[in-house]
Amino acid sequence: MNAAELSAILGVVTTVAGLAEKYGPEVYETVKSALEQSQSSTGPTVDDLKALFAKCQADNAAIQAA
Amino acid sequence: MKLASIGAYLRQPTTLIALGIALGTGVADWFGALPEGVSVGLLVAVLPLLAVSDTSGILTKVSTDRDGLAAIVHALTTHKDIGPAAIKVASDTVPGGALLAAAASALVQQQAATSAPATKSSIGSGAAGLLLLIGLAGGLSACAADPQAQLRQGVYVVDSAYHTLANPMPDVLAGKVPGITLTDDQKTLAKRSSQTMLNEITALEKSAEDGSSLTQAALTALQTDFFSFETCWTGLKSGTTPDACTALAGSN
Numbered sequence: 001m002n003a004a005e006l007s008a009i010l011g012v013v014t015t016v017a018g019l020a021e022k023y024g025p026e027v028y029e030t031v032k033s034a035l036e037q038s039q040s041s042t043g044p045t046v047d048d049l050k051a052l053f054a055k056c057q058a059d060n061a062a063i064q065a066a
Numbered sequence: 067m068k069l070a071s072i073g074a075y076l077r078q079p080t081t082l083i084a085l086g087i088a089l090g091t092g093v094a095d096w097f098g099a100l101p102e103g104v105s106v107g108l109l110v111a112v113l114p115l116l117a118v119s120d121t122s123g124i125l126t127k128v129s130t131d132r133d134g135l136a137a138i139v140h141a142l143t144t145h146k147d148i149g150p151a152a153i154k155v156a157s158d159t160v161p162g163g164a165l166l167a168a169a170a171s172a173l174v175q176q177q178a179a180t181s182a183p184a185t186k187s188s189i190g191s192g193a194a195g196l197l198l199l200i201g202l203a204g205g206l207s208a209c210a211a212d213p214q215a216q217l218r219q220g221v222y223v224v225d226s227a228y229h230t231l232a233n234p235m236p237d238v239l240a241g242k243v244p245g246i247t248l249t250d251d252q253k254t255l256a257k258r259s260s261q262t263m264l265n266e267i268t269a270l271e272k273s274a275e276d277g278s279s280l281t282q283a284a285l286t287a288l289q290t291d292f293f294s295f296e297t298c299w300t301g302l303k304s305g306t307t308p309d310a311c312t313a314l315a316g317s318n
Contacts, residue, residue, distance in 0.1 A: 027230050034226035043215030044222045046275055052225045053271045059232035060264040064257055066239035 217280035221270050224285075224292050228263055231296060235260065238303065252302045258315035263295050 033052075037044045044052075210216050238246055239253050248256065266288050273279045294310035301308035 026233055030226050030230050034223050037222045038219055040219070041210055043210035043212070043219045046218075046277075049218060049222060049225070049271060049274050052222060052229065053267065055229050056225055056232070056264060056267055059229055059235070060260050062236040063232060063239065063260045066236040066253075066257075 214278055214280055217282065217285055218274055220285045221267075221274060221280065221288070224288050225267055227292060228267060228295070231299060232260060232263075235299070246303050248302060252307060252311075255307065255311040255315045256299065256302055259295055259298050259311055262314045263291060266291055 037048065210219055234243075235256065237243055239248065239256060241247060270280065270284055270288055273281075273284065291314060294314050297308050298311035298314055302311065
């Protein structure tokens with residue numbers, strides 16, 4: 001993970017920090033997972049990407065429905 | 067610090083004691099229950115305990131810079147923004163000045179955008195998240211050897227960032243977050259920008275599933291658009307409509 005990628009996550013975390021009480025655990029797990037995958041010598045598997053992609057799809061669906 | 071040892075690190079008595087004192091000092095500062103000089107002294111004493119397993123030396127550097135600590139304590143005590151002195155200390159001690167600049171910028175933007183009660187909580191939780199990630203950042207260096215695996219790592223990070231940013235958006239769009247009110251036009255821009263991001267993520271997801279067709283150019287484009295998305299969303303929440311919004315929404 002380079003500085004730009006980390007700053008993307010870091011910027012997001014601080015941006016949503018005011019909602020940390022409700023979303024904190026999910027943020028924590030997401031950031032932790034991203035950091036772990038970045039440390040991995042093999043990188044995320046396609047299945048790992050699929051699982052995360054499903055969350056992104058759900059997020060966007062909720063946004064479009066809001 | 068290795069990620070695998072974070073759990074053990076957090077369970078160490080020295081870590082728990084130091085975290086307890088540091089957090090307690092922060093709360094006491096917030097409510098003006100401790101003189102600033104005493105708070106700085108406490109932090110100088112306990113921060114090295116947190117740095118026992120921190121091979122990057124970041125916490126030790128921070129704890130030995132009294133001016134920076136004093137600035138942070140003063141900011142907490144007076145409920146003001148984290149000032150330039152404190153930001154400079156963090157920038158000087160952590161690799162990647164842009165990283166801290168982005169975080170500091172986001173904090174300032176958030177403080178300006180939220181109401182007074184929300185601002186109080188946002189400073190504390192934001193600073194806590196900042197410190198946690200600064201600690202983690204010291205251990206970031208490894209990467210996969212295979213080029214496609216490296217690209218998957220990049221996609222995974224951007225997807226994670228999108229998920230983190232998008233997850234609370236429905237509540238904000240629905241007006242459930244105090245202090246943030248969006249117009250109908252702004253809501254439309256936010257929705258279209260999100261759809262643009264998802265379209266791009268979908269394209270890279272399909273490339274990853276193909277096994278060997280992820281490209282650095284596509285990943286870079288995704289990263290660039292994500293930063294625009296973040297800029298757009300941050301601006302919308304603070305009552306402005308950045309150009310990044312129309313650019314992203316227009317490409318959808």
